[in-house]
Amino acid sequence: MTLMNAHPAASNGAGQPEHDDPELGTTVPEIGWPVGVVSERLGIAAPTLRSWDRRHGVGPSLRTSGNHRRYTELDMRRVELMSRLTAQGVPAQSAADSVLAMDARSIADRLTVNSATGADDELLPGSGRQDPEAIDVDAADLVESIVAAARALDPRTLSLLYRQVLRRRDVGRAWIEVFAPALRRVGDLWREGRLGVSAEHLTSELLQSELRAVVRANRLRIAGRPVVLAGADDEQHHLPLLALEAELARNGVASLFLGPRVPSEALVSALRESRPRAVFLWASLARPAVEPLWRDLGAVDWDLEVVIGGPGWAEGITVPDGPVVLTRVEDFGSAVRALTSSPGGLTR
Numbered sequence: 615m616t617l618m619n620a621h622p623a624a625s626n627g628a629g630q631p632e633h634d635d636p637e638l639g640t641t642v643p644e645i646g647w648p649v650g651v652v653s654e655r656l657g658i659a660a661p662t663l664r665s666w667d668r669r670h671g672v673g674p675s676l677r678t679s680g681n682h683r684r685y686t687e688l689d690m691r692r693v694e695l696m697s698r699l700t701a702q703g704v705p706a707q708s709a710a711d712s713v714l715a716m717d718a719r720s721i722a723d724r725l726t727v728n729s730a731t732g733a734d735d736e737l738l739p740g741s742g743r744q745d746p747e748a749i750d751v752d753a754a755d756l757v758e759s760i761v762a763a764a765r766a767l768d769p770r771t772l773s774l775l776y777r778q779v780l781r782r783r784d785v786g787r788a789w790i791e792v793f794a795p796a797l798r799r800v801g802d803l804w805r806e807g808r809l810g811v812s813a814e815h816l817t818s819e820l821l822q823s824e825l826r827a828v829v830r831a832n833r834l835r836i837a838g839r840p841v842v843l844a845g846a847d848d849e850q851h852h853l854p855l856l857a858l859e860a861e862l863a864r865n866g867v868a869s870l871f872l873g874p875r876v877p878s879e880a881l882v883s884a885l886r887e888s889r890p891r892a893v894f895l896w897a898s899l900a901r902p903a904v905e906p907l908w909r910d911l912g913a914v915d916w917d918l919e920v921v922i923g924g925p926g927w928a929e930g931i932t933v934p935d936g937p938v939v940l941t942r943v944e945d946f947g948s949a950v951r952a953l954t955s956s957p958g959g960l961t962r
Contacts, residue, residue, distance in 0.1 A: 646674070646676040646678070646684025646685060646686055647684055647685045647686075647690065648682070648684060648685075649663050649664065649674070649683075649685070652685045652690055652693065655690070656690065656693060656694055656697065658693065658697050663693065666693065666696060666706070666710065669706070670696075670706055670707060670709075670710035671710060671714060672692050672693060672696050672710045672713060672714065673685070673689065673693075674686070674689055675688075675689055676689075688718050688721070691718070691721045691722065691725060692713045692714070692721060694725060695709075695713050695716075695721055695724055695725055696709045696710060696713050698725075699712065699713070699755055699759070702752075702755070703774075703778045704755065704756070704759050704775070704778075705759070705763075705771045705774060705775070707762075707766070707768070707771065708759035708760075708762045708763050708768075708771050708775070709759065711758075711759075711762035711765075711766070712755060712758040712759055712762055715758070715762070724752070724754070724755065753791040753792050753795070756775060756778075756779060756792050756796075757792055757795050757796045757799060759771075759775055760772065760775050760776075760792070760796040760800075760817070761796060761799050761800060761803070763775060764796075764800050764809070764813045764814070764816060764817045765803075765809060765813060767812065767813060767816060769816060769820055772816065772817065772820045772821075773820055773823075773824065776793075776820060776821055776824040777824060779792050779793070780824060780828060784861065784864065785825070785828060785857055785860045785861035785864055786857075786861050786946050786947055786950060788857075789854075789857040789861075789946055790945075790946055790947075793821060793853075793857065796817070797817065797818070797821075797853065800813065800814050800817050801814060818853060821853060821856075822853065822856055825853075825856040825857055825859070825860045826856065826859075826860070828860035828863060828864060829859055829860050829863040832863040832864055832866070833863070835863070835866045836863055836866055836867065836868045837866060837868060838866075838867065838868055839868065839889075839890060839891045840868035840869050840870045840888065840890050840891075841862065841867065841868070841869050841870070841890055841891065841892040841893065841894060841953050842869070842870045842872060842881075842884065842885065842888065842890045842892070842893040842894070843855045843858060843859055843869050843870070843871050843872065843893075843894050843896075844872040844873065844874075844876040844881055844884075844893065844894070844895055844896070845872075845873065845874035845875060845876060845895070845896045845897070846875075846876070846895060846896070846897040846899070846901055846926065847875060847876060847877045847878055847881075848875060848899060849874050849875060849896060849897050849898060849899060849924075849926070850874050850875060851874065851896075851898050852873050852874040852896075854896055854898075854923075854924070854946075855871065855873065855874070855894075855896050856871075857946070858894060858946070858949060858950070858953075859871050861946075861950050862950070862953060862954070865950070865954050867953065867954055870884075870888055870890065872884060878905065878906045878907040878910060879906070879910070881893075881895075881907065882907070882910045882911070882913060885914065885918070886913065886914075889916055890918070891917070891918070891919065892918065892919040892920075892921060892952070892953055893918065893919075893920055893921065894921045894922075894923065894949060894952075894953060895920065895921070895922050895923070896923055896924045897922070897923075897924040897925075897926030897927050898924045898925055898926050899926045900926050900928070901926045901927055901928055902928060903928035903929065903930050903931055908931060908932065908933050908934070909934065911933050911934055911938050912934035912936065914936065914937060914938050915936075915937065916937055917937045917939075918937060918938050918939070919938075919939045919940075919941055919952070920933065920938055920939065920940050920941070921941045921942075921943055921949060921952045921953060922940070922941070922942050922943070923942075923943045923944075923948075923949050927942065
């Protein structure tokens with residue numbers, strides 16, 4: 615049967631499209647497969663394949679001389695990866711956007727990773743898997759799906775993806791493996807002019823809502839003296855603080871969230887009124903080593919651990935002699951450990 619590619623392709627002179635075979639070092643005819651063969655080979659129902667083709671553009675790219683469409687090997691790999699992503703809970707349109715944006719090498723690599731981790735069939739309906747910690751959806755796929763949903767300004771898909779991640783990972787893993795990389799990617803695209811500011815705002819606002827939902831869901835478990843969470847006085851980024859609040863709530867630790875841009879005098883006043891056992895301060899923008907906050911901590915007359923995180927803090931910070939202890943943390947996990955094992959607090 616003579617095949618014709620839907621897009622221009624090299625020909626062997628017999629009307630049959632060709633492609634290079636890197637292993638043989640030769641040019642060989644392209645082979646195409648009908649939907650029934652693909653359905654049987656991949657275990658995907660033919661109506662599903664036709665729906666993905668019609669609705670999402672993931673389908674056959676070859677045509678016969680009789681205008682019948684056929685799947686190439688690359689087409690089948692795309693379909694296979696889309697099947698794995700949707701089985702893992704990624705919405706179909708986001709899965710399609712991801713696989714269509716990948717080249718052949720990326721698709722092959724992703725299929726290899728998913729096969730090695732066994733993260734596909736375990737997530738099929740009726741599989742009987744009940745332990746969400748035993749399910750490990752590939753983080754890179756989720757990041758790409760979040761970026762695709764942001765690009766499409768699709769709030770429903772973004773919310774579903776965020777909830778899926780938070781169901782299957784604790785907040786710390788979700789932040790480190792998925793949320794922070796996705797936010798960086800969206801921010802990079804915005805700075806490059808490839809994504810509108812509306813997409814960046816939508817991505818952040820919906821994530822904020824989902825993280826606060828974690829706090830609400832754990833409210834009855836929260837007890838003890840609170841820790842204070844605040845940003846430096848010119849710090850605008852507060853999603854890391856929200857992620858930390860959610861993870862503390864999941865651990866049953868009470869917190870007082872003051873948010874970003876807290877002036878030093880207001881922070882010290884809040885500390886004196888609430889008398890927390892610990893305070894976490896976040897700074898992504900560069901801070902001076904000497905600033906009024908460190909001097910004003912001299913007013914503290916109870917045991918207080920000051921935990922600082924983020925790349926903005928300078929080296930050589932000192933606090934007044936007394937009951938204040940300063941701790942610098944380098945990552946999310948270290949911050950959680952510091953705040954759940956502070957003097958007078960919980961030890962987990």
